[in-house]
Amino acid sequence: MGEYADLKHIMNPRSVAIIGASQNPEKVGHVILQNYFDVGYSGKLFPVNNSYEGRILGLPVYKSVLDIKSGVDLAVIAIPAEHVAEVLTECGKAHVKGVVIVSSGFSEVGETERQEKITEISKKYGMPVIGPNCLGVMDMRSRIDTMYLPTFKLDKPKIGSVSFASQSGAVGSLILDVISHEGFGLSKFISYGNAAVVDETDILNYLAYDKDTKIIVFYIEGAKRGKEFIDVAKKATKIKPVIIIKGGKTSAGASAAHSHTAALAGSAEAYDAVFKQFGFVEAEDMDELIAYAKIFDTQPLTTGNRIGMITNGGGMGVLATDAIYKNGLVMAELSEESKKVLKGSMPPIVNIRLPLDIGGDADDKRFAAALDTVSSDPNVDALIVITLFQTPGADSRVASMLIHRSMESKKPIVVISPGGSYTQVHKDMMESSGVPVYDSEDLAAKSLKALIDYSKYKNRMI
Amino acid sequence: MGEYADLKHIMNPRSVAIIGASQNPEKVGHVILQNYFDVGYSGKLFPVNNSYEGRILGLPVYKSVLDIKSGVDLAVIAIPAEHVAEVLTECGKAHVKGVVIVSSGFSEVGETERQEKITEISKKYGMPVIGPNCLGVMDMRSRIDTMYLPTFKLDKPKIGSVSFASQSGAVGSLILDVISHEGFGLSKFISYGNAAVVDETDILNYLAYDKDTKIIVFYIEGAKRGKEFIDVAKKATKIKPVIIIKGGKTSAGASAAHSHTAALAGSAEAYDAVFKQFGFVEAEDMDELIAYAKIFDTQPLTTGNRIGMITNGGGMGVLATDAIYKNGLVMAELSEESKKVLKGSMPPIVNIRLPLDIGGDADDKRFAAALDTVSSDPNVDALIVITLFQTPGADSRVASMLIHRSMESKKPIVVISPGGSYTQVHKDMMESSGVPVYDSEDLAAKSLKALIDYSKYKNRMI
Structure with missing residues (x-):
C-alpha cells in the first residue's frame, strides 16, 4: 500500500459495488445506491445483497462481490457490523481496490477486536479502507457519493476547490450543509470515522497532491501517527492552505472525543504548537472555520x-x-x-x-x-x-x-x-x-x- | 428638567409636529410623516413647513409650531442645520415638551458652536432634545417612528421587551434589522447621535425605569458624564440586564469614533473596569451583542x-x-x-x-x-x-x-x-x-x- 494509502480508486472509481444494497427506500443501502443515480455517476454500479434476488433500481443484484467478474474499484459496505469482516475478506479476494465501511458498531462502542480484524484484513490484501463508523466520501467531479443522509435536509454544494475531511460524520455533514448554503464550491468530502486503516495522515497526503483541491479544511479529534502527520503537514501547508479545527482541546472535550471516536486527543499545547510551527491555519470554533475557508477560497x-x-x-x-x-x-x-x-x-x-x-x-x-x-x-x-x-x-x-x-x-x-x-x-x-x-x-x-x-x-x- | 431628562413626552407623545414635512416622497420630512401613518400612530399629527402651502398626506400644513394652537408634545426637526436653532427657539416658545433633531451638520463636521447653540436653547426652555445627527426614536407601543430609513431595506420587529439605544445611527439601524430578522421583540429604539442635550446617562436612566423594557442593549462610543453614568448604571443593572458594546476601545478605534460623533472615548481599561464592576453585560463584537440579547430576552x-x-x-x-x-x-x-x-x-x-x-x-x-x-x-x-x-x-x-x-x-x-x-x-x-x-x-x-x-x-x- 506504500507509505500512505492511495485513495484514487476510492475517490475516482470506474466501478462501485454497494454491499447491503436494498430495495427498501428507507434503508441506508438503498439511499447510497440512489445517490449514484442522483449525482450522475457514469461508471458501473453493482448492488450486492446475499439475501435478495432480482433487481434494485433496475440493476441486477449480486450475492457477493466475488460474483462480479468485470472487477470492482470501490466497494461500499453498509451491513450490520458483525458481518463486515467476512464481506471485507471477499472484497480482498475479489481484488477490490478500495473500500468504504459506513457501518457502525466497532471501537466507538468498545468493539476494538472487531475493528482490529478490519485493519488486519485491509493489510493482508493491501486494500485501503475508509471507516468504519463514517459517512464516507463525496467527489464533485468523479460524482461519487456514499453519504446516507436525507438529501432534502442538506443544501447541495456547487463544484469548487475546497476539500473537507472530518473524523466526525455529524460535523462533516453540517459543514457540508453550511458551506453549500454560503455558496462555496466543494471538491471532495471525506468522513473517515474510526480510521481503522485510512487515517488523517493518509487523507492529508492525498488532498495535498490532489490538483482539484485548492484549500483543505480538516476536523480532527487526534492524529494516530503523530510523526507521519507532521511529515505530511510540512509538505501540505507549503502547497496549499490547511485550515484545521481540533476537537477535544480541553480535557473534558478530550474525554468526550474518546467516547465518540475512541481518539487519543493529546494535549492542547502540543497540538497548538504543531499547528503553529507547521503552517496550519487553526480555527478555534466552527464560525472561524467557515470564515477562514471563505477568505482562502476567494482571495x-x-x-x-x-x-x-x-x-x-x-x-x-x-x-x-x-x-x-x-x-x-x-x-x-x-x-x-x-x-x-x-x-x-x-x-x-x-x-x-x-x-x-x-x-x-x-x-x-x-x-x-x-x-x-x-x-x-x-x-x-x-x-x-x-x-x-x-x-x-x-x-x-x-x-x-x-x-x-x-x-x-x-x-x-x-x-x-x-x-x-x-x-x-x-x-x-x-x-x-x-x-x-x-x-x-x-x-x-x-x-x-x-x-x-x-x-x-x-x-x-x- | 431635573437631574435626568424626562423622555416620556418624546417616547409617548399625544401630538407630534414634523418640522420640515415635505410633499416630496423622496425627502426625509415626507418619510417621517408617512411613518406615522404606516405604524398606526393615534395621536395628532402636524406637518410644519414655512415655504409650502396646502396639505401633505391630507393634513393641513403649518408655517411654524407657534401656529399650532392645541399644543405639541413632540417636535421632529428635519431641516438644514443652519435653520435648526431658529426653529428650536420657536419650539421652546410654543412649549413643545420634547424634540428630536435628525438633521446633521453639527459637531460631527466641526460645527461645535452651532451645536452649543442647541444645548443652550434646550436649557433655556427646559426642553429635552435628542440629536442632532441621529435617526431618532421608535416605540413599538406608542407607535412613534422618526426614522427616515427606506423601510423595505429593514425587517420589521415584533412588539417585545428589548430596548435598544445607540449613538450611531448605522449601528442602530443594522441591529434593528438583525434583531427583527432573528425574531426578537422590540420595545423602544433610541438613536441619539451627537447627544447635544439628552445623552447616554439620561437614556439609561429612562430605560431602567421603563416598565415595557426588560433588557437594555446599548452601543456607546463614550459617556459624556462619567460619574452620573455610573450612578445611574448602579441602579439600572440591579433592575434589569444592560448589554453594552463600546466602540473605540483601541486608540485607533477611539480616533475613528472622535471623527464620527466627536465622542471622547476614554481608555479601554477604564471602561472595562466600570462595566465589570457595575454589572454590565459587555459584548466584544456585534455577534456577541446579538447573542447576549437573545439569551437574556428569553431565558x-x-x-x-x-x-x-x-x-x-x-x-x-x-x-x-x-x-x-x-x-x-x-x-x-x-x-x-x-x-x-x-x-x-x-x-x-x-x-x-x-x-x-x-x-x-x-x-x-x-x-x-x-x-x-x-x-x-x-x-x-x-x-x-x-x-x-x-x-x-x-x-x-x-x-x-x-x-x-x-x-x-x-x-x-x-x-x-x-x-x-x-x-x-x-x-x-x-x-x-x-x-x-x-x-x-x-x-x-x-x-x-x-x-x-x-x-x-x-x-x-x-
Whole structure:
C-alpha cells in the first residue's frame, strides 16, 4: 500500500459495488445506491445483497462481490457490523481496490477486536479502507457519493476547490450543509470515522497532491501517527492552505472525543504548537472555520497587514477599527496622492482619513470612487468594505460593483454586511460570486489575519 | 428638567409636529410623516413647513409650531442645520415638551458652536432634545417612528421587551434589522447621535425605569458624564440586564469614533473596569451583542455553571464541551438516579455520560426523554441541546418539542443548530417561539456565561 494509502480508486472509481444494497427506500443501502443515480455517476454500479434476488433500481443484484467478474474499484459496505469482516475478506479476494465501511458498531462502542480484524484484513490484501463508523466520501467531479443522509435536509454544494475531511460524520455533514448554503464550491468530502486503516495522515497526503483541491479544511479529534502527520503537514501547508479545527482541546472535550471516536486527543499545547510551527491555519470554533475557508477560497494572499477601510456607517467603522487592532492588524495611512484624489471625488462632508466614512447616502458611484482610490494606494495591503444595506444609498448596484472590483483586485477585499432579509439577498449575491461577506467585524478581521499569517509562513518556506 | 431628562413626552407623545414635512416622497420630512401613518400612530399629527402651502398626506400644513394652537408634545426637526436653532427657539416658545433633531451638520463636521447653540436653547426652555445627527426614536407601543430609513431595506420587529439605544445611527439601524430578522421583540429604539442635550446617562436612566423594557442593549462610543453614568448604571443593572458594546476601545478605534460623533472615548481599561464592576453585560463584537440579547430576552437567570449537554452529533458535542470549558463553565455530573433512568430510556448504543450523545437517528421522543431527565437532574443548572437537523432523526417534531420544553423550563436552555436552508426553517421556528438558537458553539457558551455572571452579580446586589 506504500507509505500512505492511495485513495484514487476510492475517490475516482470506474466501478462501485454497494454491499447491503436494498430495495427498501428507507434503508441506508438503498439511499447510497440512489445517490449514484442522483449525482450522475457514469461508471458501473453493482448492488450486492446475499439475501435478495432480482433487481434494485433496475440493476441486477449480486450475492457477493466475488460474483462480479468485470472487477470492482470501490466497494461500499453498509451491513450490520458483525458481518463486515467476512464481506471485507471477499472484497480482498475479489481484488477490490478500495473500500468504504459506513457501518457502525466497532471501537466507538468498545468493539476494538472487531475493528482490529478490519485493519488486519485491509493489510493482508493491501486494500485501503475508509471507516468504519463514517459517512464516507463525496467527489464533485468523479460524482461519487456514499453519504446516507436525507438529501432534502442538506443544501447541495456547487463544484469548487475546497476539500473537507472530518473524523466526525455529524460535523462533516453540517459543514457540508453550511458551506453549500454560503455558496462555496466543494471538491471532495471525506468522513473517515474510526480510521481503522485510512487515517488523517493518509487523507492529508492525498488532498495535498490532489490538483482539484485548492484549500483543505480538516476536523480532527487526534492524529494516530503523530510523526507521519507532521511529515505530511510540512509538505501540505507549503502547497496549499490547511485550515484545521481540533476537537477535544480541553480535557473534558478530550474525554468526550474518546467516547465518540475512541481518539487519543493529546494535549492542547502540543497540538497548538504543531499547528503553529507547521503552517496550519487553526480555527478555534466552527464560525472561524467557515470564515477562514471563505477568505482562502476567494482571495489572493498578501503578507502586508495595512488595512484600507471604507464604510457607509460610522459606528461600524469604529467597531471594525477596534477589531483589526485587537487582531494584530493596523489601519493603513493614505498616501498624499490618494488624499488629493479623494478630496476631489468625495462630498465635502467626508473626512479624508481611514476608516473612510463615505456616509449613509453613499451610492455605487461613491463606493466605486472610494474603493478605486483606496485599493490602488501603495500603503494599503488589504481592504475591508463595510456595506450597510439598511442605508438609503446601498442597493444591488453597490453589490454588483463590489463583485466586479473584487474579481479584478490583486489585493484581498472582504465585505462586512450584517442585516436581515434585504441584506441577505445581497450577501447571497456577493458570496455566490466569490466575494467573502461577514456579519461580524471580528470574524472579518480574524479572517484577514489568518490569510496574512499563512501568506507570511508560505513566503518564509519558499 | 431635573437631574435626568424626562423622555416620556418624546417616547409617548399625544401630538407630534414634523418640522420640515415635505410633499416630496423622496425627502426625509415626507418619510417621517408617512411613518406615522404606516405604524398606526393615534395621536395628532402636524406637518410644519414655512415655504409650502396646502396639505401633505391630507393634513393641513403649518408655517411654524407657534401656529399650532392645541399644543405639541413632540417636535421632529428635519431641516438644514443652519435653520435648526431658529426653529428650536420657536419650539421652546410654543412649549413643545420634547424634540428630536435628525438633521446633521453639527459637531460631527466641526460645527461645535452651532451645536452649543442647541444645548443652550434646550436649557433655556427646559426642553429635552435628542440629536442632532441621529435617526431618532421608535416605540413599538406608542407607535412613534422618526426614522427616515427606506423601510423595505429593514425587517420589521415584533412588539417585545428589548430596548435598544445607540449613538450611531448605522449601528442602530443594522441591529434593528438583525434583531427583527432573528425574531426578537422590540420595545423602544433610541438613536441619539451627537447627544447635544439628552445623552447616554439620561437614556439609561429612562430605560431602567421603563416598565415595557426588560433588557437594555446599548452601543456607546463614550459617556459624556462619567460619574452620573455610573450612578445611574448602579441602579439600572440591579433592575434589569444592560448589554453594552463600546466602540473605540483601541486608540485607533477611539480616533475613528472622535471623527464620527466627536465622542471622547476614554481608555479601554477604564471602561472595562466600570462595566465589570457595575454589572454590565459587555459584548466584544456585534455577534456577541446579538447573542447576549437573545439569551437574556428569553431565558431565566441562574447562578449555577454546571451544564447538561445533549447532542445528536458526537463531534459537535466535543467542540461544545471545549467551548464551555474555555468560557469558564463546567460539564455537570449526572446523578445516579438520572443515569438509571437514561439507561432505561436510551438505546444501548448511547453512552450514559455528559455530553449525552443520543445518536444521529435520535427522533423527538428520544430527544424528549433525554431532555426531561437531564433538565430535572439537580446537578444540572443550564442546558445546551445540540440539534443537528442534517441527521436522519431530527425534524420539525424535534423543534416543536424543544419549543414546548423551553416554555416550561425553569432552567436556561440554549440550542446549537448550524446549517443551511432546512436548518434555517427550524431555527426561525424556534427563535420566533422564544428558544435561543446559535450557529456557533462558542457564542452559545459565551451567552450562557454572560447570563450566569449577570445572575451572580444581581444576587450579590440584592
